[in-house]
Amino acid sequence: MIRTRNALPLFLVALALVLPPASGPAHAGQANRAESPLSPPVPEGRDPGLWAFMSSYLEALHERSPEWIGPTFNDERFNDRLGDVSAAAQEAWLERITAMRLELDRMPADRFSEPDRLDHDLLRHELDRQIAGAPFQTWQMPVNSQGGPQVWLPQLGDRVTMSTDKHRRDYLQRLKQIPIVVGDTIDNMRLGMLAGRVPPRAAVEPAVDQAMTQANPEYRREPENSPFYRPFLTIDQDSELARDARLVIADLIVPVYQELALFLQNEYLPACRDSVGISEGVDGPAAYDHALVVHTTLPDATAESIHQTGREQVARIRAEMMEVIARTDWEGNNAAWNSQNEKFLAFVDYLRTDPRFYFTEPEDLLNAYKIASKDIDAEMPRLFRRLPRLSYGVRAIPTFAARAAPTAYYYRGSLEAGIPAWFMANLTNLHQRPKYDIIALTLHEGVPGHHHQIALAQELENQHPLRAVFGFTAFVEGWALYAELLGLEVGGPPGKGLYADPYDDFGRLNFEMWRALRLVVDTGIHAMGWTRQDAIDIMTANSALTPHNITAEVDRYIGWPGQATGYMMGQLKIRELRARAEQRLGDRFDLRSFHDALLDAGAIPLPVLEAKIDRWIADQN
Secondary structure (H helix, E strand, O other), rough: EEEOOOOEEOOOOOOOOOOOOOOOOOOHHHHHHHHOOOOOOOOOOOOHHHHHHHHHHHHHHHHHHHHHHHHOOOOOOOOOOOOOHHHHHHHHHHHHHHHHHHHHOOOOOHHOHHHHHHHHHHHHHHHHHHHHHHHOOOHHHHEEEOOOOOOHHHHHHOOOOOOOOHHHHHHHHHHHHHHHHHHHHHHHHHHHHHHOOOOOOOHHHHHHHHHHOOOOOHHHOOHHHHHHHHHHHOOOOOOHHHHHHHHHHHHHHHHHHHHHHHHHHHHHHHHHHHHOHHHHHOHHHHHHHHHHHHHHHOOOOOOOHHHHHHHHHHHHHHHHHHHHOOOOOHHHHHHHOHHHHHHHHHHHHHHHHHHOOOOOOOOHHHHHHHHHHHHHHHOHOOOOOOOOOEEEEEOOOHHHHEEEOOEEEEEOOOOOOOOOOEEEEEEOOOOOOOOOHHHHHHHOOOOOOOHHHHHHOOOOOOOOHHHHHHHHHHHHHHHHHHHHHHHOOOOOOOOOOHHHOOHHHHHHHHHHHHHHHHHHHHHHHHHHHOOHHHHHHHHHOOOOOOOOHHHHHHHHHHHHOOOOOHHHHHHHHHHHHHHHHHHHHHHOOOOOHHHHHOOOOOOOOOHHHHHHHHHHHHOOO
């Protein structure tokens, strides 16, 4: 999973241009574009008008979310600013993109080259979905267990360059703006309360503890222990800059997070819904219909069709799981069972309870991810002709965020800014983090999954840099889920690859089952009146996910409607396209070239991807 936005940082990530809902000061757009890496020269053969439009849009995104766009392109002009999340900024942004959408329609798209036509179509898709989603005013529900200023702001210091005192002074200016951002966030939630637009209580409850963590009284006495202070630990602690940072944390940041925690506990939670489905909220089923189209990028996606697809995939994967169970050393393989279901549940109980499958020290789990990452790196040339230049590492999710965080997620980096990408691993609750998940999870978050795809998108040549920030859930997460399957093709015996150990292979299938169940559970919760317990029960009965992971995942689906459907829908489309290419090309099919063709335009909607691959197949003939 990717973290790339305010309410979901990157819950970023989808990186679907779901950036922090903000808009910078009006004068920001007056910056000298000639000095900006966001406005490169027009390449030969590209339409100057469209290129200028893309530069303007990327500049607008930078003004709106400087803390995310700036580091991506090593653009430090707005390093001392946080984005404006106020209600007025939301209205101004809608007016701005509405005007830009009209400008797009006035362009002579019928005369564009193929690259320009693709960019034009992507811009229309992106702006249309933002405009279509505006009536649902999701910015009035900016806080849940997955994101909000209590999650993404404490990690900001780790996401930007900190090599000079200028960087730290700019960061200090951002710290001074945190009370404004948190205050505007509270105001937005109050507007939502007045409109009846509030999230389920279950999605918000963990955010109270997250906010209280940043309001820790210890940070007033010893601000150097706060995560906000980390960038200043490497400088002279008696310097004016270090003293100012401690004062800002003690006198501004700790009190405003205390205010946020008290607001959430005393005002917001009592106003939140007991129901869990978005269709039961003030915006009704239309809000979920829109979420499905956004996250699957399929214009004809419906809750009913996605739910049925999920049911079919659950049945397929369950049958494959039983075959893998038979290859393990589990003693239960020799027992007589009344049914296959009884055998499956007994095996799952064995996986959940036997100590052999769990580490006892966080560092051991972290090292296991690092070793797996290094092993997989060596296999990449077998799958691709082109590899990204940007490196990535593995690190722990901060403790304050880990309690409500998923098993792992990915933070993109920037070659230009000297920031590595990170596979972020959850090292809490070790008895809930089985060893047999490691291979599939590493393939998903690192390479050939998120890091490979996103880093390549950032290094696209002869493309506008705007394309590097497009990130449609179905493409990005569908690719990462498909990447888990690629472990079968490298690193070990034919047909087993990195999953030669049947327990690791079961872990792969368990992850695939997890994503199939998402199709069933997400639609069940948000369109079919399911309760939270209904969702927990079906995931418990059909997967080996641990109880902690299941409840954390269900709460995530409650707080992020539709997003979970993008994974399997995207993977199924990619598998369909590969099968089509293999069937039509026969012996001329080259896997490495196919993979490069899938990724060489960055993240794109699934219908656009299908048309692109069909053209690629035709070109091979």
